[in-house]
Each structure stands twice: as C-alpha cells, then as structure tokens.
Amino acid sequence: MSTLENPVAWVGRAAIRSTSGIGRFGTFSLRFARSFRDVGTWARLVVIQMAKLGVQSLPIALFIAVFTGAVLALQASYTFSGTVPKYFVGALVGKTIILELGPVLTGLALAGRVGANIAAEIGTMRVTEQIDALETLGYDPVAYLVVPRVVAATLMFPVVIAFSDAVGIAGGWVTSINLLDMSTQEFVRGLRLFFVPFDVQFSLIKAASFGLAVTLIGCFYGFATSGGADGVGRSTTQAVVVGSMMILVLDAFWAVALL
Amino acid sequence: MSIELRNVRKAFGDRVILDDISLTVNDGETLAVIGYSGVGKSVLLKSIVRLLEPDAGDVIVDGETVAELHRDALYDLRRRIGYVFQFAALFDSMTVFDNVAMGLQRINTPQDEIVERVRQSLTLVEMNGFEDRLPAQLSGGQRKRVGLARAIATRPKYLLYDEPTTGLDPVTTAVIGELVMRMARELNVTSIVVTHDMKSAYRIADRIAMLYKGRIRFVGTPAEIQQSEDPVVRGFVEGIPELAQEAA
Numbered sequence: 001m002s003t004l005e006n007p008v009a010w011v012g013r014a015a016i017r018s019t020s021g022i023g024r025f026g027t028f029s030l031r032f033a034r035s036f037r038d039v040g041t042w043a044r045l046v047v048i049q050m051a052k053l054g055v056q057s058l059p060i061a062l063f064i065a066v067f068t069g070a071v072l073a074l075q076a077s078y079t080f081s082g083t084v085p086k087y088f089v090g091a092l093v094g095k096t097i098i099l100e101l102g103p104v105l106t107g108l109a110l111a112g113r114v115g116a117n118i119a120a121e122i123g124t125m126r127v128t129e130q131i132d133a134l135e136t137l138g139y140d141p142v143a144y145l146v147v148p149r150v151v152a153a154t155l156m157f158p159v160v161i162a163f164s165d166a167v168g169i170a171g172g173w174v175t176s177i178n179l180l181d182m183s184t185q186e187f188v189r190g191l192r193l194f195f196v197p198f199d200v201q202f203s204l205i206k207a208a209s210f211g212l213a214v215t216l217i218g219c220f221y222g223f224a225t226s227g228g229a230d231g232v233g234r235s236t237t238q239a240v241v242v243g244s245m246m247i248l249v250l251d252a253f254w255a256v257a258l259l
Numbered sequence: 260m261s262i263e264l265r266n267v268r269k270a271f272g273d274r275v276i277l278d279d280i281s282l283t284v285n286d287g288e289t290l291a292v293i294g295y296s297g298v299g300k301s302v303l304l305k306s307i308v309r310l311l312e313p314d315a316g317d318v319i320v321d322g323e324t325v326a327e328l329h330r331d332a333l334y335d336l337r338r339r340i341g342y343v344f345q346f347a348a349l350f351d352s353m354t355v356f357d358n359v360a361m362g363l364q365r366i367n368t369p370q371d372e373i374v375e376r377v378r379q380s381l382t383l384v385e386m387n388g389f390e391d392r393l394p395a396q397l398s399g400g401q402r403k404r405v406g407l408a409r410a411i412a413t414r415p416k417y418l419l420y421d422e423p424t425t426g427l428d429p430v431t432t433a434v435i436g437e438l439v440m441r442m443a444r445e446l447n448v449t450s451i452v453v454t455h456d457m458k459s460a461y462r463i464a465d466r467i468a469m470l471y472k473g474r475i476r477f478v479g480t481p482a483e484i485q486q487s488e489d490p491v492v493r494g495f496v497e498g499i500p501e502l503a504q505e506a507a
Contacts, residue, residue, distance in 0.1 A: 034330075129348035132310050136342035137362040137409070138334045 028220045031142050032150065038143035045148035046155075053114050053149065053215070054156025058163060060113060061106045065164035068101050069093060069171025077180045086182050090190025093172035098199045102165040104251050107210035110157065111243035115218040118149055119239035122222025123232040131223070146219040150212060157211030158204040165203055206254050213250060214243045261285050262307060262417065262449065267316035269302055276302050277313070278473035289443050289450040291464035293457065293495065298470045300453040301345070304419050307451070308337055320417070338366060341410030341448070345422045347402035349394040355381070355405050356390040362413040380408040383445070384438055400431035407438060411446060418442055420452040424459050432459060439463045457496050461485075469495065 035042070076092040122145055125131050134141045169191065176182040221239040225231045262284040269277040276299035284290045292300050305311040306318055309325050318325040320336060328336060349358050359377045368376065381387050384404040394402055403423055410418060420439060424432040436459045443450055443463075454460050460467050461481045469477040469484070469492055477484060477492045487493060494500060 125350075128346065128351075129344050130350055132305070133342070133344060133348040133350070133409075134361075135310060136308055136337050136340065137413075138338040138365045139361075140330070140334065 024224065025217075025220055028223065029216065032146055032216065032219075035140050035143035035147050038140050038147075041139060041143040042147040042151070045144070046151050049148045049152035050156050053117075053153050054160055057110055057113055057156075057160050060109050061160045061164045062167045064105050064109050065097075065102060065168035066171035068105055069097060069168035069173075070175040072096055072101070072168075073172040073175040073180060077176075086180065087186040087190035087193070089172070089176055089180065089182065090187040091193045092190075093176075093187075094169055094191040095194055095199070097168040097172070098165050098203050100251075102168050103161050103203050103206040103210065104247065106161050106164040107157070107207065107214070107247045107251075108244050110160070110210070111214045111247055112240050114153060115214045115239040115243040116236050118215060118218030119222045119225075119236045120232055122219055123225030123235040126223060126225045127228050127231060141223075146216075146223075149219060150215045153211035153215040154208050155211070157214075158207040161203060161207035161210075162200075165200075202254065202258055205258070206251065209250050209254070210247050213246045217243045217246060261321075262451070263317075263319040264303070264306070265317045265319065267303075267306060267313045267318060269299070269306060269311065269313050275473050277306070280316070280470075280473075280475055282468060282475060282478070284449060284451055286449055287443075287447060288465040289439070289452060289463055291460040291467045292451060292453045292470060293455065293460055293467060294470035294476075295495070296455070299473060300470055301421050303470070304342075304421050304451060304453055307419060308340055308342060309333060338362070338413055339415055340417045340419060341413070341415035343403070343406050343410045343418065343420045343423055345425060347394070347406035349402055349405055349409070351394045353393075354390065355386070355392050355394070355397070358394070358405060359409045359412050362409065366413065376412050377408075380412040381405075383411065383441070384408045400427050400435070403427070403435060404438070407435075407442070411442060411448075414446065416448060418448045418450045420450065420454075422453055422455065424454060424456050432456065435459075436462050457498075471495075 072093045073089050076089040077086070080086070080088055080092075122131070125145070131141045131145070134144055173184070173187050176187045177184055218239040221235040221242070225235040227234075264280050264282045267277050267280040268275070280303065282290075292303060294300050302311055306313050307320065307325070309318075309328075312326060321339070323332070323336065325333070325336065349355075350361070353361075356377055359380055360373050363373045363376055377390070378387070381390065384407050386401065386404050386408060389397065389401065389405070394405070397405065407423070418439075423439065424435050427435065439450065439452060439459075440463050442448055452460070452463060464481055466478060466480055467484050468475055471491055477487060477489060479487070484492060484496060487496075
C-alpha cells in the first residue's frame with residue numbers, strides 16, 4: 001500500500017523505525033561506555049586516530065575558515081556602512097567566528113569528512129566480516145574501533161576549531177585592511193570591544209561535543225551496516241546527514257544552556 | 260572436552276534457520292558440515308563463538324555454556340577457538356605479518372615470540388616471504404592461507420572453517436584440504452569444516468553431518484554417508500537434485 005493510500009500506516013512505520021533506531025543507538029552508546037575499561041586495547045590507537053581525524057582535517061577546516069572570515073568582514077562593512085563605526089567590523093567578525101561560524105561550519109565540514117570516513121571504513125569491515133574476525137581473535141571491536149576514534153575526535157575537534165577560529169579572524173583582518181580601508185588598530189579595537197574569554201571556552205566546548213557526536217554516530221552507522229556496497233553507501237549517507245543534524249541540535253542546546 | 264550443541268534453534272524473523280539442532284564434536288576429530296547454500300551452516304559455526312546468539316538451546320564448549328559466559332570469559336573462550344572465514348576477512352589496512360600477529364598481540368605475547376610464531380604459522384601454510392604484502396596484493400587462495408595462519412597463530416584447541424575452499428580452483432582446493440588435515444595432525448586440533456565440496460569432505464573429515472531444512476539429516480563417517488539410502492543425502496552428495504526434490 002502506498003504512502004498516499006495509507007498515510008497513517010506510513011506515519012506508524014516511520015515512528016517505529018525512528019524509535020527503534022534511538023533504542024539501538026542507546027544500546028550502542030552503553031556498549032561504548034562499557035568498552036572504556038579496556039584501556040589496553042584502545043589507548044595505543046588514540047594517537048593514530050588523532051592524526052587521521054584531527055591533523056588531516058586541518059586543511060579543509062582552515063580553507064573554510066579563511067573564506068568565512070573574509071566574507072563576514074565584507075558583509076559587516078556593507079551592513080554597517082554609514083551608520084556604525086568601521087571598527088565594529090572587527091567585533092562582528094570576532095564574535096561571530098568564535099561563537100558560531102567557526103565551530104558550526106567546521107563541525108559540518110568534519111561531519112562530512114570524518115563521519116563519512118568512519119562509517120565507510122567500519123561499514124566495509126562489517127560487511128567483509130573483519131569485525132567478526134576481531135571478535136574471534138579476542139578483541140572487543142567497540143574498544144578497538146570506536147573508543148579510539150571517539151576519544152581522538154573529542155580531543156582534536158577543539159584543536160581544529162581553535163585553529164579555524166584564529167584563521168577565520170585572520171581572514172577577516174586581512175580583508176579589512178586590504179579591501180575595507182581599515183587599519184589593524186581599528187580591526188583589533190573592534191575585536192576586543194565585546195570579547196570575553198568565555199567565548200573561547202564556549203567555542204571549544206561546542207567543538208568537543210561535535211567531535212563526540214560525529215564520531216559516535218559514524219561508528220554507530222558503520223556497525224549497523226549490512227548488505228554489501230549498497231549498505232556501506234547507505235550507512236555513510238546516514239552518518240553524514242544525522243551527524244550534521246546533530247551538530248545543529250547541539251549548537252542550539254549549548255546556546256540555551258551556556259549563554 | 261568437546262563442542263556440543265543441544266537443541267539449538269535460530270531464526271531470522273519468520274525464517275527458521277536452525278531448528279532443534281543437537282550435535283557433538285569429539286576431541287581431536289574433524290567434522291565436516293555439509294548442506295545446501297543458505298541452510299544455516301555458517302549460522303551454526305557462528306553460534307559456537309557467539310557471533311550469533313541462538314534463540315533457544317545451548318552451545319557448550321569445554322563444559323562451559325557459551326551463552327552464559329560474561330564478556331571476559333567469552334573473549335577467553337574465543338582465544339581457544341581459531342576461526343577461518345569464508346572470504347578470509349583479513350584486515351585490509353594491515354600487512355600479512357600484522358594480520359597474523361593480531362591474536363598474539365591481544366594476549367600480550369613478547370615481540371620476539373610474536374615474530375617467531377608468525378613465522379611458524381606462515382611456514383605451516385606455506386606463505387613465508389609474504390609478510391610485508393597487503394591482503395589486496397594476494398590471490399584468493401593466498402588470502403585463505405593467511406586467514407588460516409592467523410587462526411592457528413595463537414595455537415587454538417579448536418578450528419572452525421567456514422567454507423575454506425569456496426571459489427578456489429581444484430588444485431588450490433586440494434592444497435587447502437591438505438592444510439586442514441595437516442593442522443589436525445600436527446597441531447592436534449578439533450575441527451569443524453563447513454563445506455559444499457564433497458570431495459574435500461570425504462578427504463578431510465572423520466565424520467560428516469548434513470544440515471537440511473534446519474535439522475541434522477545425517478551424521479556418520481564418509482563411508483557411511485556414501486552408502487546412505489536417504490534420497491536427500493544421496494541427492495546432495497551425488498549431485499542429483501531430482502532425488503532430493505522427490506524426497507522433499
């Protein structure tokens with residue numbers, strides 16, 4: 001029966017599907033928490049994952065940040081022209097990059113890069129029985145595959161996003177002094193105008209939560225993969241979509257909780 | 260000590276795969292499990308190491324009920340069982356050496372002993388010199404041999420083979436069959452070999468069990484199965500589908 005013929009059944013099926021999905025994610029998260037005690041398995045893999053998920057993500061993160069900073073400066077100048085002093089461009093660039101665009105845009109980019117990478121890698125391992133092989137060799141696959149990735153991303157997302165914030169502001173500054181006829185002193189004056197150190201903490205807390213969410217979701221969909229190449233593709237897509245949505249939800253959550 | 264399945268039942272949704280299966284594998288013997296594709300042979304094998312959990316019944320290994328083992332005891336049991344996967348399931352980002360060493364690293368074996376045990380295992384499967392290759396650089400038969408080397412590296416008491424000869428040419432099939440016998444002889448392991456290949460089953464098995472429609476249809480020696488009057492058994496072992504269809 002099609003959706004149009006029986007919308008009630010469709011809604012019911014969708015509700016059951018999403019509820020059972022949440023239940024499975026809860027069970028997976030619990031298993032993840034339990035696997036933490038297997039330190040001998042995951043600890044030695046964290047540094048490798050920090051390089052893979054963090055350091056190798058820097059180029060894309062910085063690329064996004066520099067253009068965001070530049071565009072923000074131009075748009076701020078356009079918006080303020082004739083009404084607000086020019087140095088407010090620095091205030092808007094700094095505040096917006098640190099509080100919102102640095103963490104969120106970088107987080108979304110990493111949800112694509114990191115989330116897709118993890119879901120595809122673990123999904124392929126699932127459908128080729130490599131995860132079963134880990135189990136038969138006496139490894140807890142969650143301790144071996146999930147914990148190091150989640151720990152590494154939770155530690156490294158704040159580092160990547162701190163660089164993004166800095167490079168974004170630098171992008172705004174270079175744009176301001178070259179295209180907006182502003183001096184460095186003016187830009188810095190604006191930057192310092194509303195700056196409070198808590199803004200940086202806020203940005204880094206968000207970043208850590210994005211790292212945790214993106215990797216845990218990527219691992220969850222990777223582990224849940226079935227059905228060969230098609231299944232891997234489906235898991236990868238779901239990991240990116242759900243990971244991106246979760247970033248926006250967390251972004252709103254932290255704004256309500258901490259500001 | 261042995262592997263014993265008692266009234267094991269496993270279903271996926273409405274589809275019953277294993278239906279009240281009881282089977283004992285004695286110490287030191289090689290049991291071949293045969294049957295049509297999709298009949299549940301791999302499910303049976305995975306139930307032994309709890310990669311799949313039976314819906315009912317017990318799997319007992321060395322006197323321990325597998326379903327009742329807590330996490331650490333389960334991993335301890337799995338280290339006593341070597342598992343050779345149908346498509347080898349080698350870790351594709353690791354070299355042959357690292358693949359074979361994985362189980363040994365898990366039990367904190369000293370590095371020099373790991374090197375020696377990996378060398379011995381690869382020698383047993385005649386894959387010396389391939390230590391630095393990646394799985395993608397190996398043929399299907401070579402991958403299966405490395406999978407076998409990985410399974411035996413920890414000197415397990417039991418070896419479970421999931422279709423070790425599927426997709427291989429006749430000569431490689433014979434080589435793998437010879438390896439299975441050699442493992443049983445030289446390492447004194449108890450083996451369960453899931454296979455479609457009757458020629459291999461006759462050569463390597465002390466006993467053969469046939470799964471059919473979720474149940475054990477026949478258990479006996481290779482000589483006994485060849486003399487079986489059961490049309491389902493004869494239809495399968497002689498490759499005459501009409502016999503099995505008539506019986507069904």
